[in-house]
Amino acid sequence: MVTTDTVPVPELAPEAVEQWRGEEAQLVDLLARAQRGIGGIAAFRLGPTPTVLVTDPAAVQHVLGRHPDRYVKRSHRARMLVGDGVLSATGEAWKRQRRLLQSQFTGTGMRRHEQRIAAAARRTAERWEGYRRSGETFDVGEEMRGFALDTVWRALTGLPLDDRTDGELRSVERVVAAMPTLPTNAADARDAVAEDLARIDAVAQAAIDAARSVRDVEEPGVLRVLLDAADQHPEYTDRLIRDELVTLLVAGHETTATTLTWLFLLLDDNPGARGADPQALVSETLRLYPSAWLLPRHAVEDDVIAGHRIAAGTDVLVCPYLTHRDPALWPAPERFDPTRFTPGADRPGQLGAYLPFGLGARACLGTQFAVRETTALLELLLPLGVLEFRSRPAGAAYSITVRPDGPTPAVLR
Secondary structure (H helix, E strand, O other), rough: OOOOEEEOOOHHHHHHOOOOOOHHHHHHHHHHHHHHHHOOEEEEOOOOEEEEEEOOOOHHHHHHHHHHOEOOOOOHHHHHEEEOOOOOOOOOHHHHHHHHHHOOOOOHHHOHHHHHHHHHHHHHHHHHHHHHHOOOOEEHHHHHHHHHHHHHHOOOHHOOOHHHHHHOOOOHHHHHHHHHHHHOHHHHHHHHHHHHHHHHHHHHHHHHHHHHHHOOOOOOOOHHHHHHHHHHOOOOHHHHHHHHHHHHHHHHHHHHHHHHHHHHHHHOOOOHHHOOOHHHHHHHHHHOOOOOOEEEEOOOEEEEOOOEEEOOOEEEEEOOHOOOOOOOOOOOOOOOOOHHHOOOOOOOOOOOOEEEOOHHHHHHOOHHHHHHHHHHHHHHHHHHHEEEOOOOOOOOOEEEEEOOOOEEEEOOO
């Protein structure tokens, strides 16, 4: 509730915003400037709509954890790709979809995936053993993409990823990579990537048809669960099942592949960290390059955060990327230091200080799956040898994830 004791959020000077031209990399610089100049709650204007950046842990917890009903997701920019899947759904539809999928990635549901994760990790490790023997150069990012996609495909369908499907699903990456430069008009954006969207639809429909034709499976994949849900819930049409399938493909392989690629690049810079626990390596990589680097929300009612007025209609940007690099929370925040995540280590205890998969009701439902698959792969790959990169990406590309901006050729010694 807004009272006379509240004050407006301090605003970044307009001249500091003038150079922003709508590019993601420039947006990161703008947000960092706002955080450095003002603090963990900072306002600026990119147009007629006021925007507030939130990086302070208590404010992050207020927005994402305590009051998700006041700060809601609006139409997701990936909607043309994921449709009405759980990533972009809202309201009661989102609650229903989230509840069904949550059961597949926690507890008993998660245990069903253990063998699938292990099989995909072994497949990759065997390929890397071949690279080590031959001395051939391979692209680490491509390898991590292949592993992550194979893993999530097994979880969805119960089957390993075949070469043809792998090739067709390149369309997913092309659409994701194109998103920052697509037209703002939704119809024009879809037209620009229509061919790739058609390929994705065809792969999804073929998987749905195959799952529908095989009922007697001891450990069905998530796709079979979605088809069974259609027997009780008519809203689970083939289109919605396609949207959930594509949502899980996008969220389930892009983030994991990116995290693992960054991890190997960081180990190349910090060879002394190779002996760290795999889970600590993953956690520290996610601190520097969180799966969800920016979480946009929209204030649907007047509110107060830390004594600052937030008017209804304000766009709120929660930025885990900047929270994780705040020197007030993380000493030497740019340094890769997996010991931060070892037992007894001194790290921030506030909720909202570390949120690589988001926070609150809309946190990533595949967190357990992602952590398990990354650590399972590292347990097999790290003992094989040391990567020597032939060249390195020039920097980072900011899209749905923060990914290395370029190829990652290497040999395994």
